[in-house]
Amino acid sequence: MNIEALTQLTQFEVDERAHIVVNADVCRTCPHRACVAACPANCYTWDEATQLLSVVYETCLECGTCDCVCDQGALDWGYPRGGYGVRYRLT
Amino acid sequence: MAKSFDVIVVGAGPAGSLAALKLARAGKNVCLLERGRRPGEKNMFGGLVHYTPVLSELIPDFTERAPLERHVYKKTLAFLTEDSAVSLTFASGAFDKPPFNGFTCFRPAFDGWLAAEAERAGALLLNNCTAEKLIIKDGQVSGVTVKGREGELHANIVIAADGVLSRLGRQAGLRDGLKPAATGLGIKLLLGLPEATINERFGLARDQGADISLVGATGGMRGGAFIYTNRETVSVGLVVHLDALAASGRPPYEVLDGFLDHPAVRHLVKGATPLEYSAHLIPEGGYKAIPRLYGGGLMLAGDAAGLCYTNGINLEGINLAMTSGVLAAETAIEALEAGDYGARFLSRYRKKLAKSFVIKDMKTFKHAAGMMHRENIFEKYPRLLANIMEKLYRVDGRPRTKLLNLIRREALKEVGLKGIAADGIKIGRSLL
Numbered sequence: 001m002n003i004e005a006l007t008q009l010t011q012f013e014v015d016e017r018a019h020i021v022v023n024a025d026v027c028r029t030c031p032h033r034a035c036v037a038a039c040p041a042n043c044y045t046w047d048e049a050t051q052l053l054s055v056v057y058e059t060c061l062e063c064g065t066c067d068c069v070c071d072q073g074a075l076d077w078g079y080p081r082g083g084y085g086v087r088y089r090l091t
Numbered sequence: 092m093a094k095s096f097d098v099i100v101v102g103a104g105p106a107g108s109l110a111a112l113k114l115a116r117a118g119k120n121v122c123l124l125e126r127g128r129r130p131g132e133k134n135m136f137g138g139l140v141h142y143t144p145v146l147s148e149l150i151p152d153f154t155e156r157a158p159l160e161r162h163v164y165k166k167t168l169a170f171l172t173e174d175s176a177v178s179l180t181f182a183s184g185a186f187d188k189p190p191f192n193g194f195t196c197f198r199p200a201f202d203g204w205l206a207a208e209a210e211r212a213g214a215l216l217l218n219n220c221t222a223e224k225l226i227i228k229d230g231q232v233s234g235v236t237v238k239g240r241e242g243e244l245h246a247n248i249v250i251a252a253d254g255v256l257s258r259l260g261r262q263a264g265l266r267d268g269l270k271p272a273a274t275g276l277g278i279k280l281l282l283g284l285p286e287a288t289i290n291e292r293f294g295l296a297r298d299q300g301a302d303i304s305l306v307g308a309t310g311g312m313r314g315g316a317f318i319y320t321n322r323e324t325v326s327v328g329l330v331v332h333l334d335a336l337a338a339s340g341r342p343p344y345e346v347l348d349g350f351l352d353h354p355a356v357r358h359l360v361k362g363a364t365p366l367e368y369s370a371h372l373i374p375e376g377g378y379k380a381i382p383r384l385y386g387g388g389l390m391l392a393g394d395a396a397g398l399c400y401t402n403g404i405n406l407e408g409i410n411l412a413m414t415s416g417v418l419a420a421e422t423a424i425e426a427l428e429a430g431d432y433g434a435r436f437l438s439r440y441r442k443k444l445a446k447s448f449v450i451k452d453m454k455t456f457k458h459a460a461g462m463m464h465r466e467n468i469f470e471k472y473p474r475l476l477a478n479i480m481e482k483l484y485r486v487d488g489r490p491r492t493k494l495l496n497l498i499r500r501e502a503l504k505e506v507g508l509k510g511i512a513a514d515g516i517k518i519g520r521s522l523l
Binding site for chain 2: 001003005006007009010013032034037038039040041042061062063064065067068069078079080081082083085086087088089090091
């Protein structure tokens with residue numbers, strides 16, 4: 001299964017406030033951008049043309065992988081406000 | 092919102108809810124904070140709750156009351172190469188009758204049930220509350236603030252059962268951020284299959300369940316895969332070390348896809364309906380990575396305290412979490428009775444844990460975290476095993492070699508003398 005199909009299986013209560021903010025300037029010079037491949041929900045995208053790293057926080061599974069593998073201090077990562085974010089029904 | 096409690100427990104997971112239950116039963120004024128709309132909706136695990144004495148003591152009829160799926164009857168350890176599998180299965184009548192050794196279950200259901208038990212005992216459960224900051228007064232923790240809300244919650248003691256990332260434990264300076272080499276990423280796909288199909292494919296009857304751990308299924312990365320049977324679903328997933336994952340540059344769900352397509356796995360999940368996808372981190376640093384567990388007015392429990400271990404055979408966390416929650420609650424009850432919430436008094440918590448199986452087991456397998464970093468275990472040994480098995484069974488008209496010679500020859504070919512010696516020492520120190 002591809003990742004779009006996988007994250008569609010999971011339910012989210014999306015907050016209008018982002019709980020992850022990337023510092024694109026820092027990401028531009030990051031030697032690895034490990035977050036892009038490591039994120040299990042494929043929230044991070046590196047655009048070679050614009051040299052921009054972007055994050056889609058709406059389908060974040062709140063695992064913390066990105067924050068852990070980022071050694072550049074480029075992430076402002078926190079849990080969403082109470083009641084928002086991922087909502088596992090079964091698992 | 093400004094209220095005072097004897098104890099605030101942050102996180103209605105297994106550690107937090109059992110702590111709250113214990114405190115409420117002792118007549119303490121306890122508040123249980125949960126950031127989800129209901130307990131369990133932020134939580135996932137592979138799938139197994141082992142027999143845990145503190146749970147049975149607090150809720151003696153828990154096997155009848157808890158939302159459990161199947162009791163584990165069959166345990167399998169399997170080693171995979173690209174196209175083969177070597178496995179060892181233990182199925183026992185001893186695991187097929189009470190006291191059951193473990194049950195598969197779902198965290199939204201299990202955690203929700205456990206939090207409701209705490210509520211029934213008198214704990215105040217506040218959902219939709221992400222604890223944001225510790226309130227420090229006179230150098231001691233005296234409450235928490237809640238994200239996005241005005242006001243503060245006060246208490247004599249805070250038990251931070253706020254999970255593997257434990258923002259509160261970090262704020263208090265009790266622990267550092269997670270290190271990729273000491274952290275596992277677990278991802279899981281829940282697959283729906285008819286009950287009869289599961290029973291047939293896994294060789295089960297009634298409520299019998301299977302637990303399969305697989306080595307060599309993670310694309311050469313340090314890690315493993317798992318398959319657990321639930322009543323009408325199968326949980327499949329993998330756990331990989333974050334440093335190995337980052338170095339590989341491969342998305343974890345691609346590795347999972349490859350695993351599901353392995354010839355030994357494909358037929359087990361054929362035709363299943365994907366139901367839910369989830370991910371969570373696991374503290375895998377073991378004994379040496381256990382942080383400071385208490386400070387003035389504060390104790391850490393469960394994943395927040397890094398209480399979790401694997402030695403390649405046992406994978407335990409939820410039972411350690413529940414036990415630590417109860418021991419933190421016991422310490423809090425004693426502190427409330429003594430009117431002393433200082434770090435010195437709360438050091439009793441560490442001593443209680445050290446006397447329990449929680450820290451004893453983690454100490455026994457303190458070298459296992461290092462063993463799990465031997466790359467050979469995840470690719471070369473599965474291949475070595477498969478090569479030996481193939482040659483043992485292959486009939487091709489060529490003269491045979493006795494077992495010991497065969498093993499020696501294949502081992503030398505695969506890992507070399509130095510490799511065998513180095514791995515042997517690591518594995519031996521960890522397990523023997």
